[in-house]
Amino acid sequence: MTASTVAASTADPAVGSPSESPAGARGHNAAAPRGGRDGNPFRARQRRLYIPFVAPAFVLYLAFLIVPLAGTFWISLHKWPGSGPMQWEGTRNYTYLLHDPVFLHSFRNTLVLLFGAGAATFALSFGLTMLLRDMVGRSTARSIIFFPNIVPALVLSILWGFLFQADGLVNKILGLIGVHHPPAWLAQNHLYSMILLGVVWTSTGFYTTIIMAAVDRIPPYLYEDCALAGANAWQRFRHVTLPLSWDVIGICAVLWTINAIKTFEFVLAMAGSSSGLPTPEVWTVSLYAYASAFASSGVPQYGLAAADSIVTLVLVAVLVFLIRRVMRRDTIEF
Amino acid sequence: MKRNRHIRVVVTACIAGALAMTSAACGKSSTSAGSDGGKELTYWSMYKEGEPAQVALKASIGAFTKQTGIKVHVQWQGRDVLTKLQPTLNRKPAADLFDRNLAPVKSLMVPAGTASDLTDVLSTQIPGENKTIGDVLPDSYRSLGEVNKKLVVLPYNVVATGFWYNAAKFPTLAASPPKTWDDLQKLLDTQKAAGHAPLALDADIPDYNAYWYTSMVVSQLGVNSFHKAAGDKTGATWDQPGYLKAAQQIQKLASGGYFVSGYKASKFPAIQQKWANNKADFVIMGSWLPGEVKTYAAAGFKYASFPIPGNGTTASPVPSTAYGWVIPTKAAHRTAAEKLIAFLYGKAQMQSFADSTSTISARSDTTPSDAVAGAVASMKTNGTYQTDDAVNQDYADWWTKVFEPLDDKLITGNLTATAFIAKLKSQSVDYWKHAL
Amino acid sequence: MSTINAIRGLRRHRTQRTGPFQRFLGAPLVWLFVAFNVAVLAWLLLSSTKTTRDLIATPWSLPHAIQWDNFARAWSAGNFGPAALNSAVLVAGTAAATIAVAAPAGYALSRLGARSAEGMTSLFAIGLGIPAQAIFLPLYAVMNSLGLVDSLWGLGLLYTATSMPFAVFFLTGFFRSLPAELEEAAALDGATPWYTFWRIMLPLARSGLVTLLLLNVIGHWGETFFALVFIQSQSLQTLPLAMLGFLQQMQYSGADWGGMFAGIAIVVLPIVVLYIWLGRRIIEGMTLGSGK
Structure with missing residues (x-):
């Protein structure tokens, strides 16, 4: 339930389709502003609106996000317990991170979440999208799929406990079908996988909703033609769905990267008690920052938390840049 | 209340330097906080509205205002009280008095010198009684609020950690608790042989796992032994035999099937719930346990506890935590705050707080509830020490990053005692080499 | 691109789009997923009307008596x-x-x-x-x-x-x-x-x-x-x-x-x-x- 993390993550998926929708609208918009650039008096007057229109949003953004971010960078060069004088450390917090096995493990966990859970989420989202495309009751289904995003992480963590603990529902069902020695789902060595499962479950609803919106815009005749040409489901996906929703997938990949790296609430909620932290075995980089600053005892290490946040942000920036590079190609007009 | 909020907003607005980054000058002068006439104070509480503790405190504070005419502006902040207060402590504390346990005060306030020494408050006379606070506060409790002989938290109630069980099932145990780990081992073996699960533990909570090893080390090697090893940058202390022995004891419990099945793959409070429903016999936990499980415990459950067993020569002191009063160094209304503390230390007030919360009162002449009576008695005979040997306070980062992950593995049977000690040593050496 | 054009060239009449896989295996899977989500919401609401004892001991049962008091x-x-x-x-x-x-x-x-x-x-x-x-x-x-x-x-x-x-x-x-x-x-x-x-x-x-x-x-x-x-x-x-x-x-x-x-x-x-x-x-x- 925490923070704008959720605000952003809840909100994010919607970005996809309208902004980069593959449909022809794009052609228009490219033309519209450019057409006006030379000498059209209406255009000239219109452009006078630019600064007053953008300025309020930009000022807010600058004052409450960019300036504090610069502050965070400054803090990351210090040792600071949150009040009182700051002690200059230079890059020491950063070199410490490189040597801290817990950070490296958290970093690895984050990458596993990013790529492992990411692959699962996207595979499931595409699967659901394809299945939902022709189903009766699709709009009901897609609304309900979105629903886990509204439920607080705390509830999910309790639910996961009741489902997967030693005498939980899953093991009872497995017992009924003859599996008497099921894995210890919530034991330390499996706990992170169970957390990933929860993340995949909630995220799938999200990305399905976006990808569906994009796929909906693909004219049905293309699929009909495909079917006629004897293409199977995979071929239809490969040659129609994928290329025609490519831009939206690119946006989804960016959003996923950002949200995956910011994931921490569900992990924190799995800790079980209100004040404690979960075992470092399941930390992500976000949780690492949180733990450094908010541990229930000990001197808060805000410098370290800030350094971790900056590293995280750099990771986001690099990945987003790479995704954009990899995904870039010509828009298909249809 | 409304006026108070206004005051706080003004005060808060004035602490521009609190975060050391802003230099924005504060033009407004603080009109209200200035003179300490001893006629009012602001108290931020660690309790939330509706809790039994809050109800009791509210009534007492009402009585205080009635008797003294001193107005108390209370904010029921909850457990995050210090986190919220901290930014204001350097200039003008937003509260003159608050309550908390030692750990956060020690790490957030003591280094910055923002917590005042309350030793002199001990000589304050309790209104209507012929005693001072120091007269009724035992040394074993007082020491729980001290850092370097300075009393920064004046204890109000105490949490004691021990082995909890159902006295209805073990009627004789109160009179003859196990004195040594061997005695305990025998008791556990008997229970196991009879087909019972002797031990409960929610092993998904690292802090609960840690109770076992830390208390075992301290009972073997004495108070401060774990603390010393934790702070040893060479790691050599871990080679002393007592540390391995304690680990071996835990390994034996973990691999011997003494813990109730599922303890390593459940989510809190699943195992605690089993214990409260007689599916496991003993659990190491703080004295909040009876209060916490009462809503789902089996009918007729009689809460009782015995202390961590000793090493055969000496009884083990009781791992304890004190919750109590803190006055920031720069509090504007110190006199009034001290008066309130003295008033709340009155016997009637302390007794009513203890009764309604079922906690252990720090005042020695109050009557404890049945559930905690045993814990009170063992603190009296065995003495106390800081829970986890204060390592979670003083070496919190090491505790979380090095000790607890290894300890989790030890107690869930994923690491042998020898490997535990070896890794603890090597990882600690490595940790201290790079520590910030 | 070329694939699409090729397919476009073959454009004919409307046909059945769903294959047997989708109808007999896919749709039930989707509804299973949907049902799980609905069950979670229902579980949340049901749990809010149970006593703490019931909730922890038998998380999946129906409430014995509805606890509006909660x-x-x-x-x-x-x-x-x-x-x-x-x-x-x-x-x-x-x-x-x-x-x-x-x-x-x-x-x-x-x-x-x-x-x-x-x-x-x-x-x-x-x-x-x-x-x-x-x-x-x-x-x-x-x-x-x-x-x-x-x-x-x-x-x-x-x-x-x-x-x-x-x-x-x-x-x-x-x-x-x-x-x-x-x-x-x-x-x-x-x-x-x-x-x-x-x-x-x-x-x-x-x-x-x-x-x-x-x-x-x-x-x-x-x-x-x-x-x-x-x-x-x-x-x-x-x-x-x-x-x-x-x-x-x-x-x-x-x-x-x-x-x-x-x-x-x-x-x-x-x-x-x-x-x-x-x-x-x-x-x-x-x-x-x-x-x-």
Whole structure:
């Protein structure tokens, strides 16, 4: 339930389709502003609106996000317990991170979440999208799929406990079908996988909703033609769905990267008690920052938390840049 | 209340330097906080509205205002009280008095010198009684609020950690608790042989796992032994035999099937719930346990506890935590705050707080509830020490990053005692080499 | 490209689109997924009417007797009443302010052809990646110097500001996808640029605005972190803070899972209702490039 993390993550998926929708609208918009650039008096007057229109949003953004971010960078060069004088450390917090096995493990966990859970989420989202495309009751289904995003992480963590603990529902069902020695789902060595499962479950609803919106815009005749040409489901996906929703997938990949790296609430909620932290075995980089600053005892290490946040942000920036590079190609007009 | 909020907003607005980054000058002068006439104070509480503790405190504070005419502006902040207060402590504390346990005060306030020494408050006379606070506060409790002989938290109630069980099932145990780990081992073996699960533990909570090893080390090697090893940058202390022995004891419990099945793959409070429903016999936990499980415990459950067993020569002191009063160094209304503390230390007030919360009162002449009576008695005979040997306070980062992950593995049977000690040593050496 | 053209060439009549796989294996799988989600909501609501004992001992059974008391307790002990009012005002105000600020910006960035628009849009997009925990300390300094700590106005302003990256990014994309013809026609008719924005483009973007509004409300309704840091007075606490306070009481005053689930239900239900009511708009907003 925490923070704008959720605000952003809840909100994010919607970005996809309208902004980069593959449909022809794009052609228009490219033309519209450019057409006006030379000498059209209406255009000239219109452009006078630019600064007053953008300025309020930009000022807010600058004052409450960019300036504090610069502050965070400054803090990351210090040792600071949150009040009182700051002690200059230079890059020491950063070199410490490189040597801290817990950070490296958290970093690895984050990458596993990013790529492992990411692959699962996207595979499931595409699967659901394809299945939902022709189903009766699709709009009901897609609304309900979105629903886990509204439920607080705390509830999910309790639910996961009741489902997967030693005498939980899953093991009872497995017992009924003859599996008497099921894995210890919530034991330390499996706990992170169970957390990933929860993340995949909630995220799938999200990305399905976006990808569906994009796929909906693909004219049905293309699929009909495909079917006629004897293409199977995979071929239809490969040659129609994928290329025609490519831009939206690119946006989804960016959003996923950002949200995956910011994931921490569900992990924190799995800790079980209100004040404690979960075992470092399941930390992500976000949780690492949180733990450094908010541990229930000990001197808060805000410098370290800030350094971790900056590293995280750099990771986001690099990945987003790479995704954009990899995904870039010509828009298909249809 | 409304006026108070206004005051706080003004005060808060004035602490521009609190975060050391802003230099924005504060033009407004603080009109209200200035003179300490001893006629009012602001108290931020660690309790939330509706809790039994809050109800009791509210009534007492009402009585205080009635008797003294001193107005108390209370904010029921909850457990995050210090986190919220901290930014204001350097200039003008937003509260003159608050309550908390030692750990956060020690790490957030003591280094910055923002917590005042309350030793002199001990000589304050309790209104209507012929005693001072120091007269009724035992040394074993007082020491729980001290850092370097300075009393920064004046204890109000105490949490004691021990082995909890159902006295209805073990009627004789109160009179003859196990004195040594061997005695305990025998008791556990008997229970196991009879087909019972002797031990409960929610092993998904690292802090609960840690109770076992830390208390075992301290009972073997004495108070401060774990603390010393934790702070040893060479790691050599871990080679002393007592540390391995304690680990071996835990390994034996973990691999011997003494813990109730599922303890390593459940989510809190699943195992605690089993214990409260007689599916496991003993659990190491703080004295909040009876209060916490009462809503789902089996009918007729009689809460009782015995202390961590000793090493055969000496009884083990009781791992304890004190919750109590803190006055920031720069509090504007110190006199009034001290008066309130003295008033709340009155016997009637302390007794009513203890009764309604079922906690252990720090005042020695109050009557404890049945559930905690045993814990009170063992603190009296065995003495106390800081829970986890204060390592979670003083070496919190090491505790979380090095000790607890290894300890989790030890107690869930994923690491042998020898490997535990070896890794603890090597990882600690490595940790201290790079520590910030 | 070539594949598509080839397929296009083969275009014939309408045919059966669903294969046997989809009908007999796929659809049940989807409905299983859907059923799981519905079951979770039902479980949440059922749990909120059970006693703590029942809830923990038999999490999957039906309640023995419905405990309406759970809701009463959560409401009064957690002080949910005033908190709900604070939350409602705060969230509504934030959503309105976000749209008021972001809509002109999104419009300007997408349709006015300014040279800096592209870079500006990217700049906003980068902001999506900034986690709240990364900036809260310096933010405290900013808020403090503005006298905005412990004030609903301050928190609302903060919510609005931190909504900017997504809101602007989203609306820029949305405005960009609107047809240009109407705008051009308006220009030919001699409409002022302001009129064009206010009377033509904004109504066209309605479904996008509603989507943004809804997502914004959903996001802030449960926001805990900033609220925890920046609100101190009880009288100003929001619903998630009330919920948190209620949770904190449990260790000493007895685990109250029934009350906790009731509290969670109180927090979640308004959003579920809002979502059901406006949910279609989200999908519409996502799907449609052009509003009606």
